[in-house]
Amino acid sequence: MNTDLVLQLALQGFLMGGVYGLIALGLSLIFGVMRVINFAHGEMMVFAMFLTITLLLFLGLDPYISLPICAAVMFGIGYLVQRVFVNRILDLPEAMQVLVLVGMGIIFENGTLMIWGGSDISPKTSLALSAIRLGSLTIDVPRLIAFVLAILITLIVMIFLKKTTTGKAIRAAADNRFGALIIGTNINRIYGICFGIGAACVGAAGTLLVPLMPAKATMGAPYTMISFVIVILGGMGSLIGALVGGLIIGVAESLGTVFLPSSMKQVVSFTIMVIILLFRPQGLFGGRG
Amino acid sequence: MENKKMEVSGINRRNFLKTSAALGAAATISGFPAVLRGAAPKEILIGSIQPVTGPLPDIGIAMQRGNKLAADEINARGGIKSMGGAKLKLLLGDCEAKEDVGRTVAERQIKEGAVCLVGPFLSGVAMAIATLAEQRNVPFVIDVAALDAITAKGYKNVFRCFAKTEFFMTSMARYLDLIIKEKKVTIKRIAVTNAGDAFGRGQGAAFIKYVKDKKLPFEIVEHIEYPLGVKDLSAEVAKLKAAKPDLLCPVARPGDAKLLIREMYKQRLELLGIISPGSPGWYEPEFVKDMDKLAYYVLDNVPWVNPKSPKFQEANARFEKLYPGKYLDTNSGYAYTGVLVIADALERAKSTDPAALREALRKTNFKDHPMVGGPVIFDEKGDNINAATAMVQVLPDPNMDDRVKVVLPKEAAQAPYVFPWKQLWERGA
Numbered sequence: 104m105n106t107d108l109v110l111q112l113a114l115q116g117f118l119m120g121g122v123y124g125l126i127a128l129g130l131s132l133i134f135g136v137m138r139v140i141n142f143a144h145g146e147m148m149v150f151a152m153f154l155t156i157t158l159l160l161f162l163g164l165d166p167y168i169s170l171p172i173c174a175a176v177m178f179g180i181g182y183l184v185q186r187v188f189v190n191r192i193l194d195l196p197e198a199m200q201v202l203v204l205v206g207m208g209i210i211f212e213n214g215t216l217m218i219w220g221g222s223d224i225s226p227k228t229s230l231a232l233s234a235i236r237l238g239s240l241t242i243d244v245p246r247l248i249a250f251v252l253a254i255l256i257t258l259i260v261m262i263f264l265k266k267t268t269t270g271k272a273i274r275a276a277a278d279n280r281f282g283a284l285i286i287g288t289n290i291n292r293i294y295g296i297c298f299g300i301g302a303a304c305v306g307a308a309g310t311l312l313v314p315l316m317p318a319k320a321t322m323g324a325p326y327t328m329i330s331f332v333i334v335i336l337g338g339m340g341s342l343i344g345a346l347v348g349g350l351i352i353g354v355a356e357s358l359g360t361v362f363l364p365s366s367m368k369q370v371v372s373f374t375i376m377v378i379i380l381l382f383r384p385q386g387l388f389g390g391r392g
Numbered sequence: 393m394e395n396k397k398m399e400v401s402g403i404n405r406r407n408f409l410k411t412s413a414a415l416g417a418a419a420t421i422s423g424f425p426a427v428l429r430g431a432a433p434k435e436i437l438i439g440s441i442q443p444v445t446g447p448l449p450d451i452g453i454a455m456q457r458g459n460k461l462a463a464d465e466i467n468a469r470g471g472i473k474s475m476g477g478a479k480l481k482l483l484l485g486d487c488e489a490k491e492d493v494g495r496t497v498a499e500r501q502i503k504e505g506a507v508c509l510v511g512p513f514l515s516g517v518a519m520a521i522a523t524l525a526e527q528r529n530v531p532f533v534i535d536v537a538a539l540d541a542i543t544a545k546g547y548k549n550v551f552r553c554f555a556k557t558e559f560f561m562t563s564m565a566r567y568l569d570l571i572i573k574e575k576k577v578t579i580k581r582i583a584v585t586n587a588g589d590a591f592g593r594g595q596g597a598a599f600i601k602y603v604k605d606k607k608l609p610f611e612i613v614e615h616i617e618y619p620l621g622v623k624d625l626s627a628e629v630a631k632l633k634a635a636k637p638d639l640l641c642p643v644a645r646p647g648d649a650k651l652l653i654r655e656m657y658k659q660r661l662e663l664l665g666i667i668s669p670g671s672p673g674w675y676e677p678e679f680v681k682d683m684d685k686l687a688y689y690v691l692d693n694v695p696w697v698n699p700k701s702p703k704f705q706e707a708n709a710r711f712e713k714l715y716p717g718k719y720l721d722t723n724s725g726y727a728y729t730g731v732l733v734i735a736d737a738l739e740r741a742k743s744t745d746p747a748a749l750r751e752a753l754r755k756t757n758f759k760d761h762p763m764v765g766g767p768v769i770f771d772e773k774g775d776n777i778n779a780a781t782a783m784v785q786v787l788p789d790p791n792m793d794d795r796v797k798v799v800l801p802k803e804a805a806q807a808p809y810v811f812p813w814k815q816l817w818e819r820g821a
Binding site for chain 1: 447449616622633646647654659660678
């Protein structure tokens with residue numbers, strides 16, 4: 104087997120895995136705190152991608168500059184979605200929660216379609232075509248930046264949850280909702296912030312993907328699926344699990360193309376999910392199972 | 393007059409009786425006997441089915457616009473004259489690029505009274521509609537869809553204006569041979585990529601089979617298939633690079649064509665060039681605009697508009713005026729041709745009866761179309777024997793809309809072709 108090729112594929116997968124991790128982080132956080140699965144996750148990411156593209160085309164803002172703006176807008180949207188819709192369904196049976204969140208996904212997807220149309224859009228960005236060559240290896244610069252920023256954002260979110268009062272309140276609410284209420288936590292606000300952070304993470308991931316791939320309104324669903332797989336792999340609600348899970352899935356999918364036809368790429372990630380569910384249903388980093 | 397009076401005065405018994413009697417008499421004299429004679433309807437419904445949403449909306453929308461361009465033109469010219477100037481009305485349907493949806497939409501259109509169907513760009517969807525059309529005995533004119541298998545069963549209601557895969561491959565081999573001889577280049581190692589839908593898979597496999605069956609002097613060093621709507625081709629391009637091909641022959645779609653080119657740039661895949669055996673992705677306005685210099689020099693073997701035909705110039709002028717920044721290409725051009733062929737058959741059939749329409753379609757000899765190739769004539773299986781392909785190439789031109797040029801065959805060529813190409817990273821993009 105060609106070692107260069109394997110190394111190249113592993114590297115590309117690893118870098119992509121960082122972004123996968125960031126996408127899954129939002130999902131894991133929302134699940135860990137509110138026990139709802141955000142089925143609109145991928146669609147929210149695509150919405151952020153188009154937001155980034157709009158800022159690029161009309162204001163000339165490079166994705167790396169518009170990243171905080173997009174993350175902030177997505178935080179706002181996430182906060183509103185939680186307060187208006189998700190908050191009302193927290194105590195309902197899971198099947199009902201799924202309906203509402205899948206519905207949200209449909210609204211996001213069709214909203215994106217209505218505003219931006221259905222084409223593949225990939226405008227030029229400053230670094231989209233740059234690459235670093237190390238011997239026979241090629242490192243894709245936008246992918247590298249996406250990886251570094253994704254890890255950075257993950258760390259910031261973790262530190263926020265460990266060190267700040269709001270972060271501690273979020274963790275308290277996740278551990279024991281009733282207890283958090285008793286000590287006077289404004290649980291609705293905390294949930295709203297938490298959903299907002301989840302949306303901001305996935306929004307940032309969307310922005311980081313703009314230089315990497317053409318955006319298309321209907322591309323969201325597979326990303327919801329893949330982040331779901333990652334969260335199961337890493338452990339539901341575990342943030343470090345989301346990151347590690349993302350890296351594993353990224354590398355596995357990329358290396359999978361050496362042995363399998365590309366059209367069967369997804370088989371790899373779903374096989375990993377099935378194996379994890381069979382032998383370690385709580386996930387790699389999941390404590391409570 | 394009577395009606396107006398009624399509106400003003402309100403309906404009373406006397407007026408009502410008078411009006412009904414008058415209307416009844418009018419109907420008896422003119423209306424009913426006409427209907428009984430089977431004479432001209434005012435409107436002829438045609439079902440247009442294209443993938444307007446789903447993974448290929450650009451193409452679906454362009455094709456629906458092509459269908460409409462033809463219908464509007466016929467109507468502006470006074471409709472179907474042999475049926476008293478009956479107007480064409482398109483029932484616009486969206487197959488979402490899915491076989492089952494395509495079939496359901498076709499079924500609904502037939503129920504709504506479509507006398508003929510046109511569409512649907514995708515070979516898989518075309519197969520699904522073809523079986524239904526045969527069952528329901530409704531003529532189905534395929535504007536674009538290339539897979540040989542669609543017409544192989546010899547359905548009597550299915551007609552295809554577009555070139556079938558076999559035609560693509562014979563002309564691809566001819567053009568390849570010509571390019572190698574004219575440019576004195578050595579091409580030994582070829583890599584093939586294709587999207588994993590019915591057309592992509594069929595077209596990719598047909599090319600490889602053709603190379604092997606005809607013992608062409610090439611080695612297929614890599615064949616990669618990826619799913620339709622793929623969002624990352626970095627691993628695939630890394631594999632291509634490891635295979636060290638001289639030439640890449642991709643069967644792509646708009647999204648993956650962009651991914652492929654960008655990845656090739658970043659990973660510096662060195663090639664003599666890209667020659668597609670025939671696929672979209674490489675000539676649409678979106679590709680030309682987004683990729684700019686990276687779009688240059690890709691050669692694509694596709695049925696194409698004949699830039700020198702007056703029919704094309706006239707139709708394209710209207711198309712560009714209606715949809716600024718867009719132009720008639722292989723897909724919208726054939727979509728336009730498909731409806732013109734139906735109108736021509738209706739004119740000769742003088743009836744919307746399926747048997748008469750089918751008979752008329754079978755005898756089609758339609759010259760007045762904007763595409764490369766001779767008049768549309770269907771063989772016994774319903775394939776257009778004169779569907780031909782051209783080589784098109786994206787060449788530098790200050791005007792984006794004029795960058796896609798026909799370069800072969802020589803008689804339709806707008807510019808000489810460039811081969812080998814300039815490596816992607818040497819273009820200052």
